[in-house]
Amino acid sequence: MAKERAVVVGAGGISGAWFPPLIAEKVEVAGVVDLNVKTAKARIKEYGIDAIASSDLKATLKKTKPDFVVDLTVPQAHCTVTCTALAAGYHVIGEKPMANSMAEARRMVRAAAKAKKLYMVSQSRRWEPKHDAIQRTVAKGELGRMTTANCDFFLGAHFGGFRDVMPSPLILDMSIHHFDLVRYMTGTDPVAVYAKEFNPKGSWYKNEVAASCIFEMTKGVIFTYRGSWCAEGCATSWHGDWRLIGDKGTLIYERDGDPNGQVVKGKVSGFGANLKPAKIANSAMKITGMHGALREMLTFLRTRKKPQCQCHDNIKSLAMVFAAIESSNKGRRVPVRAL
Ligand SMILES: NC(=O)c1ccc[n+]([C@@H]2O[C@H](COP(=O)([O-])OP(=O)(O)OC[C@H]3O[C@@H](n4cnc5c(N)ncnc54)[C@H](O)[C@@H]3O)[C@@H](O)[C@H]2O)c1
CATH class of the missing domain: 3.30.360.10 (Dihydrodipicolinate Reductase; domain 2)
Structure with missing residues (x-):
């Protein structure tokens, strides 16, 4: 099975729960983007991965051309980060809550439909x-x-x-x-x-x-x-x-x-x-929490089976x-x- 390639955006607290399953699933993390590049670099070092550290999402996507983007930023940034990735032509899996307002969440649903890309929210529970x-x-x-x-x-x-x-x-x-x-x-x-x-x-x-x-x-x-x-x-x-x-x-x-x-x-x-x-x-x-959500995204990439919590459904919880x-x-x- 070919390795999927991902770009992780947001290298704060919760990324510590995402890198282990990404590594366990043999996903190639090609880039880690954070407003604070030092934070991105620290995560890359901590997990010993061969990835670009950057604060520029668009440039990193252009360079790495991933199969999907993992949005682990703060809720206020979810709309901008996810819409940027979708518009550039990439599927996204992102942390809850989907957005900071219903207007932003609706924009994200429209962005996924327009780009014909999948955006799912990880509701780990x-x-x-x-x-x-x-x-x-x-x-x-x-x-x-x-x-x-x-x-x-x-x-x-x-x-x-x-x-x-x-x-x-x-x-x-x-x-x-x-x-x-x-x-x-x-x-x-x-x-x-x-x-x-x-x-x-x-x-x-x-x-x-x-x-x-x-x-x-x-x-x-x-x-x-x-x-x-x-x-x-x-x-x-x-x-x-x-x-x-x-x-x-x-x-x-x-x-x-x-x-x-x-x-x-x-x-x-x-x-x-x-x-x-x-x-x-x-x-x-057998596979729980964020790993379970990640596995559904990988299954989608491999088989086109749609995961739970796609944006047009998860918006009902929000x-x-x-x-x-x-x-x-x-x-x-x-x-x-x-x-
Ligand atoms: N599923 C769960 O149980 C669970 C638990 C904790 C947190 N979360 C969610 O995870 C998300 C992140 O939480 P956290 O605790 O890691 O926050 P955090 O503040 O520790 O980390 C967020 C990181 O995102 C970076 N960031 C912010 N805006 C950015 C942008 N525009 N581009 C690139 N990087 C940006 C920040 O610099 C920071 O390093 C939140 O949505 C939170 O609700 C989920």
């Missing part, structure tokens, strides 16, 4: 065997028809740095993971939301770092999300603690434990139904983020509009 098992369990109808999804996410997170002062730190920086997961697990898309963001008493954040949101999803599913990065004690999982309910039973996934559930056994007569353990589907997923903020600002229910 999709590539997790327990999440794959939940998705399969729901899809095979074990719980019956889905009615309800609840996710709780509570942590006392003392990051320091930009999150302490940015607007809507929870919804903008974290909830995109949970919003994308509910779409993945239940096979539904967002329709409308009522949300209330708030900053709890004693908060060490400048802005609203907690939220309660009620999303109306397609297929009549209601998704309730409660989250805070300013909640000391009894932390949930970073993936969130989940309860999924269908008209035949319930699945619970909490604190990273094995998903489990109960479903109705036989006919209901009297107050409570007879119940039996839900059959949780097996997952054969739309949940911006609609929740809009709803909270307006104090009313708002539609979730992606494109």
Whole structure:
């Protein structure tokens, strides 16, 4: 199999999670681009790769002619970097969140369509065997028809740095993971939301770092999300603690434990139904996180099989983020509009 060639843009913190899978997949990293060339050079040295270090993306693309570009820059730069790569004729895989605004995200979708190139967003939490098992369990109808999804996410997170002062730190920086997961697990898309963001008493954040949101999803599913990065004690999982309910039973996934559930056994007569353990589907997923996303991009390059999280789909998860903020600002229910 011929080696694919890539250019990595953004050599900051998260690139440390991308170079090992790129190397494991024998992708030839031909260029590393960062506004700060020293940062690019340091990564090249750290991983012992034979790549150009540069702060000029266009020039690096011209020189290296890669098969794809990996956009690991900060959210404010995703639109410029990804649109530059697409316009130059290259496929892109990029970090979440897709963009810093819906206007930028829509521009990126149009840029991919115009260039006839693929742009996928890496929502790393999709590539997790327990999440794959939940998705399969729901899809095979074990719980019956889905009615309800609840996710709780509570942590006392003392990051320091930009999150302490940015607007809507929870919804903008974290909830995109949970919003994308509910779409993945239940096979539904967002329709409308009522949300209330708030900053709890004693908060060490400048802005609203907690939220309660009620999303109306397609297929009549209601998704309730409660989250805070300013909640000391009894932390949930970073993936969130989940309860999924269908008209035949319930699945619970909490604190990273094995998903489990109960479903109705036989006919209901009297107050409570007879119940039996839900059959949780097996997952054969071996490659997880960013590596899973990268593998789907490589599969696309080799076979043209379309990956998950292409931009015109992932924009629906991003739309949940911006609609929740809009709803909270307006104090009313708002539609979730992606494109
Ligand atoms: N999937 C996850 O769980 C996860 C975890 C952490 C971060 N992330 C995402 O990864 C992305 C990067 O986060 P990070 O923590 O590595 O940030 P970072 O600030 O550590 O690194 C970003 C790098 O991009 C460079 N950069 C910025 N604008 C650029 C531009 N226009 N051209 C070239 N380089 C540019 C910066 O100089 C910096 O070196 C963000 O979108 C973040 O949300 C995802």
